Amino acid sequence: MKKTSILLGLISICFLVLSGKKTAILDPxxxxxxxxxAVYNxxxxxxxxxxxxxxxxANNSTPSNIxxxxxxxxxxxxxxxEVEFIFDYYQTTYSGTYINGAPLPRVSEYFExxxxxxPCGLQALDEADFEEATTENLQHITELANGLKDRVDFISKVHLPxxxxxxxxxxxxxSGLVRIFTLGLTGYDTPGSVNGLKESYVSLNSMKTTFLYFETGISPAAKYKFETITKLFDKGIKNLGANTDFNDFDRLAFLKEVVNPLYAALLEFQKANNIKLEPFKKHAQNYNATNIFDINFLETDFYSELxxxxxxNPETIKLGRLLFEDTQLSAGNKLACISCHNPDKAFTxxxxxxxSNKEGFFTARNSPSIINAGFSTRYFWDMREIDLERxxxxxxxxxxxxxxxxxxxxSKLNKSPNYVRLFNEAFGGISKQDINxxxxxxxxxxxxxxLKSLNSPFDKYxxxxxxxxxxNAKRGFNLFMGKGACGSCHFAPMFNGTIPxxxxxxxxxxxxxxxxxxxxDPKLDTDLGRMKNGLSVDKHPYFKNSFKTVSVRNIALTAPYMHNGLFGTLEDVLEFYNLGGGAGMxxxxxxxxxxxxxxxxxxxxxxxxxxxxxxxxxTSGFTALKN
Structure with a gap:
């Protein structure tokens, strides 16, 4: 009877092979x-x-065993x-809130x-660990360590296997490659130890080990890409393990020679090996992009789902431009959007x-550029709004x-036959009144x-x-992403505050x-910023004097700088940061x-x-929009 069952099983397998169907046994x-x-668990x-x-x-810590x-x-x-690139992908919010988020107080719509x-998690521990070993700080480290244990124990129960x-x-x-380049090599992940190169080395090596499992059952069309990727991993691991000083590491070369080629080759391998695109959940990162600085690397549609x-829609974009330039949208027909967002000044x-609309008066804040504004989850300097429409x-x-x-x-727009026609063409049939x-x-x-700007000389390079x-720009990029710590707040590729x-x-x-x-004799600006934006979720002392991190793209055209227009030159901006900001002064x-x-x-x-x-x-695309 046992032999008969085995024979029937073999016949079934042969039938599936002949019929073109696959089973887990036959598809490595x-x-x-x-x-x-299994390895991850x-x-x-x-x-x-x-x-x-x-x-x-930590619970038994003393200054002597620090x-x-x-x-x-x-x-x-x-x-x-070794596990972060997978854990962060599947447990993004929990990871960023409790395990390895920035060592700052935060508000989460998902927790608490x-x-x-x-502040909690590994970054907070990294920072606290390099402060003076006082009794108070040791107690803080103990609380952080115990809190991390509780949260890791909890998440393991729901996350594993x-x-x-x-x-x-x-x-x-x-996405792990993006994390290494934007958060590891910038020092964002290691605010105390500045151990970003060593940690990135471990991450990249773990990614390589994981990728090597695809060698089993690889399709002939994907074999060359597999070998290419393996060599790129080896090159990156060698670069990161070369004992280079954090400030001296050539991030630009690493981007061009390792990160971008790897990012592209992995997608090509995925396609060649007939592995369909199945994201676990929706991210702003577009996994069809071939380059971290690809024009379509981030999707603005992600930020405007509702x-x-x-x-x-080309029709609504064309209509929107007319409205943007039309003073009829203001009282007394005095102002239009373009009054404060001039294309010739990168929309500042x-x-x-x-x-303002009142003679001799000005608004409360500087007019920021709206180029690439769609790549964000919050709007205005005080972050009081969540989408472009509102x-x-x-x-x-x-x-x-x-x-x-x-x-x-x-009422004004309905008097214009041209607007009536354009609104009907764009919005007809959606509601009773097209213009609303x-x-x-x-x-x-x-x-x-x-208004997207992603074809700068840097992008093309x-x-x-x-x-x-x-x-000098090559040196500047490495300083921006390394010693200068600019890239730890102005995140690539948009160089704004949207977190990779x-x-x-x-x-x-x-x-x-x-x-x-x-x-x-410095005096702190009195604008309370985000704390007073009218949102109860932001009404906390932590957000006092807090302002949105805007993009530095097109910054050469957008002076003066900061929410109050304080700095007239980029030299002044850099000198302010060089001093350590207000506290450093x-x-x-x-x-x-x-x-x-x-x-x-x-x-x-x-x-x-x-x-x-x-x-x-x-600003090349904006000239085209005018024609």
Missing amino acids: IDTVPEKVA ANFRTFQKEVELLAVL VQLKRQVEKTRLVYK AGDIIA IHLKSSQIIECIR VYLPLD DGLPKSK QVVHVIDDSLEFNTNFNAIV ERSISNAIAAYVNS VRNETNEYPE PFYLESESEVLGITEGFDAV GLEVENQTLSDSPLDLSKQEIQDVIAFMETLTD
Whole structure:
């Protein structure tokens, strides 16, 4: 009977082969997720044990054993780096909130019901570990270690055993590359130890080990790509393990020679090996992109899912541009959007604070560029709005801006046969009235969303579309992403505050901005920023004097700088950061997120950073829009 069952089984397998159907037994690729999951589960358990050991050491810590405690923090972090690229992909929000998020208080819509969550996790430990070993700080480290243990123990119960798919493993690796480049090599992940190169080495090596499982059952068409990827991993691991000083590491070469080629080759391998695209969940990162600086690397559609109509409609974009330039949208026909967002000045107005609709008065803040505005989850300097459509309402209502209401605007526009026709063509049939608050806001949002600038000299160079790039700008990029710590707040590729690798949340920062640039007798600017934006979720002392981190793309065209237009030149901006912000200048700045330690940038290094930022200029597409 047993022999008969075996024979029937073999016949069934042969039938499936002949019929073209696949089974897990016959398709080695299907075993890859199981093998990777087994290794990952074991590595995560190892991480859990290291966290437990860390908690034990912390609970018995004294100034005399601080060296041992530091070593354990480092070891725990390195073990975490072996699993982070997978863990962060599947547990993004939990990871960023509790395991390895920035060492700052935060508000999460997912946890703690909107209450402030104190700094916690591995970054907070890395920072605390390098502060003075006082009784108070040791107690803080103990609390952090115990909190981390509780959270790792909790998440392990719901996270393990993990179940993977081949496509998602590749996406974990690709997003892990983005994390290494934007958060590891910038020092963002290691605020105390500055151990970013060593941690990136461990991460990249773990990614390579994971990828090698695809060698079993590889299709002939994918074999060459597999070999290419293996060599690129080896090159990157060698670069990271070369004992280079953090400030001296050539991040630009690493981007061009390792990160971007790997990011592209992994996608090509995925296609050649017939592994379909199946993201675990929706991210702003577009996994069809071939380059971190690809024009389509991030999708603005991700940030505008609940709009009236999709913002990529050519008809609404064209209509939105007309509205953007039309003074009828303001009381007395005095202002238009273009009044404060002039295309010739990268959609700014060149003033410290914008002109209002009242003679002799100015608005409360500087007019930021709206180029690439769509790549964000929060809008305005104080981050009071969550999408481009609703942003329009604030401008319409503001007594110093348009100072009117939508009823008045609708009445004006309905008197124009051209507008009636255009709104009907774009929005006809959606509601009883084609011209209404939502359709007006949607059209303007569509136009603003279309203002994308991703073809700067820098972009073309790192995409290998040109070989020409200034040497001082090369040095400047490496300073921006390394010693200068600019890239730890202005994240690549948009160089704004939207956090990689999944770009799900936009940050604000407390810089200690002053009323005037007076290093001898500085006075803190009185604008309370995000804390007073009217949102209950942001009404916390932590957000006092906190403002949105805007993009530095096209920054050469957008002076003056900061929310109050304080700095007229980029040299002044860099000097302010070089001093350590307001706190570095001697002011008491609550919760300053910018380090108060001097950057020690020389005058030449400041000029190099500026040279790099100037290569981020690109307004070519806006000329085309005018034609």
